[in-house]
Amino acid sequence: MEFRFTEEQQMIRETAASFFADCSTSAAVREAMVTERGYDLSLWQQICDDLYLHAITLPESLGGMGLGYVELVAVMEQMGRYLVCSPYFATVCQAVPALQRAGSEEQSAPWLERILGGETATLAWIGQEQPGCDAVTATFEPVEGGYRLSGDYHLVVDGHSADILVLVARQPGTTGRDGVSLFVVDASALVNTNAIERQWTPTLDQTRHLGRIRIDSLLLPVDACLGEYGQSGAVLEQVLQLATVALAAEQMGAAQQVQDLAVQYTKEREQFGRPIASFQAIKHKAADMMLRTEVARSACYYAACIADEAWQRRAMAAELPEAAAIAKSYCSEACFRNAGEALQMHGGVGFTWEYDVHLYFKRAKASELMLGTASEHRETLAKLLLDVDQPDKGAAA
Incomplete structure (x- = not known):
């Protein structure tokens, strides 16, 4: 599969990156995270009203953008990169698919309209x-x-x-x-x-x-x-798989950012009269971080394409469990290992409050445990490959 962004997808990705770089600064993240709500309400309103990013997967018939999971993953990548504190993941990546997949159009429309209006879910x-x-x-x-x-x-x-x-x-x-x-x-x-x-x-x-x-x-x-009561188990599992792909994208974005932070710091930090970035051991760590990030990106966007197939109920929808498991297992480890390497490259100051690396390290560990660990997803892959006690993969499609 040869993957390339369309002009529209690239524009969404660049717009999200530029916006979050300006609005989700270190100071803004630290201010939002200590509140009980956990996010700045004005930032959420900007995401909804100015960028309309919350409407990416909502149907055009309701006023949404009617796009797919490649676009959503592009946004989640940038949210992970800038540690955006917002209800986006809960609302757009969990609640919206649940409403659209489990309920009829008549059932879900009033609730989706409220989400379009800026309410969270x-x-x-x-x-x-x-x-x-x-x-x-x-x-x-x-x-x-x-x-x-x-x-x-x-x-x-x-x-x-x-x-x-x-x-x-x-x-x-x-x-x-x-x-x-x-x-x-x-x-x-x-x-x-x-x-x-x-x-x-x-x-x-x-x-x-x-x-x-x-x-x-x-x-x-x-x-x-x-929907029909007692009959939504398969739907729930597909919703969780779609959310897993989105979370993997966030992890991949965070892996990229800690890599960039570490490389930038090693260019500035001097030891023995020269920047530590010039030492071979540091170069090896940076190269390993880059490799993990790039492989994670490939796995993530492949999973996004499969998630889009499932979202549109097309032929490759049955591959979603496998693609989601691959993306989450690899992105979990890439994010956590990159964050750990970044701490090492920063030395003793890496886990101090003044530097942001510790925030990414905590996010990496928490997101690793969310929606299944790497080991759990590898077990899922093993069962899929061996066809052991697996229900019909296309049942939720």
Whole structure:
């Protein structure tokens, strides 16, 4: 496959890079990350109103751009590069695919229009440390006029602040894909109820905020269920695979940036009367960092092309699980190892508060654990290659 950006894709990539370089400076990131919300609301409004980047994958019929995952990955690469503190990943890379894939056009349109208007959203599904649908522990049961949900969601990206919640629950007694449903909820309508509790969960990565959501006998109307109830397990898995590709792009962007920061520092830092960049050992480290970044970029944009096939429901959609696993496993290690090498190349000052390398190192470690570790994705690849206990790969397409 020969990959080249179109003029439109290159323009989106360059515009995003220029904007985030100006608006997501070190000072701006540090100011946003200490707030409970975790991002600057004015920056989010600029992303939505001025650049319209939140509408990349939204359909043109609703006023979106109607583009695909290559464009989305180009934006996520630059967000990772500049550690942008925003609800973009939760809203555009998790909630939007869930709304579009799980619900009918009639169901999802009102919620997507609210997102187009600048509201934020997130997807909550993790109840225990298991991959995919196995992580879902919240339960629901049909009642007169709707559904009753109960459960505890952990590690929800922007879960404490999102305006719209997509909650995943299963029928009691079911496992795996069976019995899984997605429910959409207006968070503001539940502020004064005792059925839901949301709180910020501080973690290692201060630049991306996670929340915890507890629900207890939350009553929802019939139309809150996206699609046919109990039949959305395959959809959830595809949504998570699409989000995995987007997260890998963010990791790749971060890997590029720590490489650039390290190289720049070694050109300025002198030892024994000359810049340490002239030492062969440093050159070898820089070369290894560059190799990891470039291979990560290839894996990531290949996965973006496959994700686009899945998004458009085309022939290669069935390859998404494999492409997502390849991209995430390699990008996770490339980002973390590059961040570690950058710390070494900075010497003792690398992990001090004054330098940004430690922020990238924390993001690298946190994102490595999100949506499956490298080892877990390699296990997935092994099962796919050996065709061991795998469900129909095209079921969610």
